[in-house]
Amino acid sequence: MSAAANKPAEIRRIAVIGGGAWGSALALTAARAGRDTVLWARDAETVAAVASGRGNPAYLPDVPFDARVAATTDLAEALDGADAALLVTPAQTTRAMGAAIAPLARSGLPVVLCAKGIERETGLLPAQVLAEAAPRCRAAILSGPSFAADVARGLPTAVTLAAEDGDMADALALALAGRQFRPYASTDPLGAQIGGALKNVLAIACGAVAGKGWGASALAALTARGFAELSRLGLTLGARPETLTGLSGLGDLVLTCSSAQSRNFAFGIALGEGRTVDELAATGKLAEGVHSAAVAVDLAARHEVEMPIAAAVADVLAGRLGVDDALERLMTRPLRRET
Numbered sequence: 001m002s003a004a005a006n007k008p009a010e011i012r013r014i015a016v017i018g019g020g021a022w023g024s025a026l027a028l029t030a031a032r033a034g035r036d037t038v039l040w041a042r043d044a045e046t047v048a049a050v051a052s053g054r055g056n057p058a059y060l061p062d063v064p065f066d067a068r069v070a071a072t073t074d075l076a077e078a079l080d081g082a083d084a085a086l087l088v089t090p091a092q093t094t095r096a097m098g099a100a101i102a103p104l105a106r107s108g109l110p111v112v113l114c115a116k117g118i119e120r121e122t123g124l125l126p127a128q129v130l131a132e133a134a135p136r137c138r139a140a141i142l143s144g145p146s147f148a149a150d151v152a153r154g155l156p157t158a159v160t161l162a163a164e165d166g167d168m169a170d171a172l173a174l175a176l177a178g179r180q181f182r183p184y185a186s187t188d189p190l191g192a193q194i195g196g197a198l199k200n201v202l203a204i205a206c207g208a209v210a211g212k213g214w215g216a217s218a219l220a221a222l223t224a225r226g227f228a229e230l231s232r233l234g235l236t237l238g239a240r241p242e243t244l245t246g247l248s249g250l251g252d253l254v255l256t257c258s259s260a261q262s263r264n265f266a267f268g269i270a271l272g273e274g275r276t277v278d279e280l281a282a283t284g285k286l287a288e289g290v291h292s293a294a295v296a297v298d299l300a301a302r303h304e305v306e307m308p309i310a311a312a313v314a315d316v317l318a319g320r321l322g323v324d325d326a327l328e329r330l331m332t333r334p335l336r337r338e339t
């Protein structure tokens with residue numbers, strides 16, 4: 001067989017599974033890139049609004065859709081004829097959504113995992129979960145500094161698009177690229193997933209520092225030490241250094257640890273201002289770091305990797321530690337060489 005015959009076919013039709021903020025922004029991105037795009041959402045009101053061209057008022061208010069996106073509540077219809085799917089529901093739903101996609105997807109369908117998190121019950125990353133739930137699909141990862149509202153408005157950014165198969169990563173990057181959205185293909189999906197999952201946990205810590213008013217120096221110091229933790233775990237698990245310092249690692253960490261537009265950072269701010277975890281959970285707003293903190297700490301412990309900031313976040317979220325005590329604990333750790 002020639003090398004050309006092994007190349008993935010051109011991606012013309014894209015199914016975006018998940019009608020929240022990021023799913024809608026990515027559907028718009030795919031449509032702007034000229035792909036025939038269909039959005040699946042479980043809620044009929046969202047589908048009606050998107051299909052009529054009104055956009056997604058529930059999740060992306062005040063963002064007009066400037067390209068045509070079809071929409072459906074029928075998963076089989078969304079996947080029918082799709083050359084690739086983007087799975088954009090919360091990380092803890094990857095297994096159930098993978099299982100729903102599995103019998104409807106053609107063999108070898110590229111499924112781009114866009115959630116940033118770790119499965120709570122198993123400690124598995126999204127691609128590992130998909131491999132169990134939909135073994136005939138091929139996983140790719142889209143991650144990097146990208147607020148849904150910014151991307152939907154057409155503000156520029158760059159992201160990582162990673163898959164074990166470099167040709168598939170290239171084809172997916174090409175399918176989504178536009179003047180305002182620049183994917184960099186990568187063959188390190190593990191590294192891309194580690195960065196995306198951990199930056200959410202670390203952003204809660206940084207938000208708490210901001211909410212407490214502990215100053216810009218503390219915020220920068222915590223972000224840098226957070227990056228040290230992310231890198232330690234990533235390198236131990238086999239991520240590549242250039243991925244960890246790239247868009248899906250350092251790039252996304254810097255964004256999420258510095259902007260109140262981040263739901264994880266905003267969650268941390270509210271904690272620092274004295275709101276309780278239960279109060280914040282009751283708002284129903286998705287902050288993925290809340291769901292991944294404890295399991296990230298367990299994963300690190302299994303690999304004998306120290307993650308004191310993530311551990312402090314997990315303890316605060318579990319009600320075992322206050323934010324002031326978390327600072328005290330971090331600041332009074334034995335002094336050490338910087339690594």
Ligand SMILES: NC(=O)c1ccc[n+]([C@@H]2O[C@H](COP(=O)([O-])OP(=O)(O)OC[C@H]3O[C@@H](n4cnc5c(N)ncnc54)[C@H](O)[C@@H]3O)[C@@H](O)[C@H]2O)c1
Binds near residue numbers: 043089090115116117
């Ligand atoms: N919003 C962003 O700026 C952004 C950017 C990059 C990555 N992400 C990641 O994308 C993922 C989704 O985030 P979002 O911002 O779109 O969240 P969101 O809260 O805006 O939307 C979540 C969507 O998932 C659906 N959903 C929830 N539970 C479901 C279930 N059990 N089955 C099927 N559908 C379900 C909801 O109905 C909703 O349509 C997260 O992992 C997040 O970290 C978000």
Ligand SMILES: O=P(O)(O)OC[C@H](O)CO
Binds near residue numbers: 145256262
């Ligand atoms: O709002 P957050 O904290 O989920 O962050 C959104 C994106 O992941 C930023 O890249």
